[in-house]
Amino acid sequence: MEGDIAQMGQFIGAGLASVGMGGAAIGVGNVAGNFLAGALRNPSAAAGQTATLFIGIAFAEALGIFSFLVALLLMFAV
Amino acid sequence: MAESKDGGLVFKPMEQFEVAPLFGDGPVGMFTITNSTMWMALAVLAVVALMVLGTRSRAIIPSRSQSIAELVYGFIYQMVEDIAGKDGVKYFPYIMTLFLFILFSNYLGLLPKAFTPTSHIAVTAVLAVGVFVAVTVIGFVKNGAGFLSLFWVSSAPLALRPILALIEVISYFVRPVSHSIRLAGNMMAGHAVIKVFAGFAALLAISPLAILAITAMYGLEMLVAGIQAYVFTILTCVYLKDALHPHH
Numbered sequence: 001m002e003g004d005i006a007q008m009g010q011f012i013g014a015g016l017a018s019v020g021m022g023g024a025a026i027g028v029g030n031v032a033g034n035f036l037a038g039a040l041r042n043p044s045a046a047a048g049q050t051a052t053l054f055i056g057i058a059f060a061e062a063l064g065i066f067s068f069l070v071a072l073l074l075m076f077a078v
Numbered sequence: 079m080a081e082s083k084d085g086g087l088v089f090k091p092m093e094q095f096e097v098a099p100l101f102g103d104g105p106v107g108m109f110t111i112t113n114s115t116m117w118m119a120l121a122v123l124a125v126v127a128l129m130v131l132g133t134r135s136r137a138i139i140p141s142r143s144q145s146i147a148e149l150v151y152g153f154i155y156q157m158v159e160d161i162a163g164k165d166g167v168k169y170f171p172y173i174m175t176l177f178l179f180i181l182f183s184n185y186l187g188l189l190p191k192a193f194t195p196t197s198h199i200a201v202t203a204v205l206a207v208g209v210f211v212a213v214t215v216i217g218f219v220k221n222g223a224g225f226l227s228l229f230w231v232s233s234a235p236l237a238l239r240p241i242l243a244l245i246e247v248i249s250y251f252v253r254p255v256s257h258s259i260r261l262a263g264n265m266m267a268g269h270a271v272i273k274v275f276a277g278f279a280a281l282l283a284i285s286p287l288a289i290l291a292i293t294a295m296y297g298l299e300m301l302v303a304g305i306q307a308y309v310f311t312i313l314t315c316v317y318l319k320d321a322l323h324p325h326h
Contacts, residue, residue: 065263069263
């Protein structure tokens with residue numbers, strides 16, 4: 001019985017951790033959307049900023065990956 | 079992978095990441111040749127084939143493989159020069175090696191039945207810690223104690239600087255963690271998603287939909303594999319720039 005409850009907690013925790021990926025989605029969308037808005041205002045400056053765009057996306061995305069990692073740890077490592 | 083044992087589907091999306099000995103069934107020791115070893119060696123062989131054999135003829139009008147090699151070389155060279163500056167070009171060979179190894183590991187891992195070495199944090203952590211140690215050593219060798227001004231934000235108000243310094247130090251030491259987990263997590267997540275859809279393909283009713291979804295995810299993974307190699311490399315360049323020019 002105790003094992004069942006522990007497993008239930010594991011699944012609930014993994015599901016809750018996955019919610020963090022939504023935050024990363026908002027962050028990546030924000031970065032890309034703002035880049036596009038700026039790029040359409042000044043297309044000539046856009047090409048030089050793609051590296052910055054990818055760095056920004058990578059930083060925003062890393063935190064979503066962390067929540068994915070927490071979910072994986074709860075599912076397979078605990 | 080989705081044989082129904084007791085009527086239900088059995089998903090094993092993480093099975094593909096198991097490290098197993100290539101020959102025999104012995105335990106995995108320190109020097110055991112595993113499937114991970116084999117795919118890393120294949121990645122190195124592919125890089126050598128592209129860069130050495132592809133550019134062997136050194137033609138004025140390049141062949142297809144030679145123009146791919148030249149394109150990659152020029153792309154990474156430009157990136158190092160733009161981000162790390164002229165004095166960062168000295169470290170270009172290391173960055174180029176990192177990029178090609180990660181790129182080819184990612185792409186070879188997308189072959190069916192393949193193993194992706196970069197989906198393991200053990201592999202990416204070695205790469206990331208290597209970058210971290212190298213960048214820290216370069217920073218101290220080039221700037222001496224002046225490297226510590228990286229943590230002392232001189233443009234901020236004086237009262238805030240100690241707090242900012244603490245935050246900067248923490249963020250500096252978290253770098254190798256996020257650097258490695260970003261690559262491994264992306265690779266692992268993408269491959270696991272494809273495997274989950276592959277499990278749905280065993281159900282007759284939704285198998286066309288599942289196969290379509292696998293195709294779409296595979297296309298996305300091709301993109302992600304390239305972008306993650308690019309991101310790993312560009313972050314290496316950014317860290318290198320911090321080491322060479324630590325002053326804010």
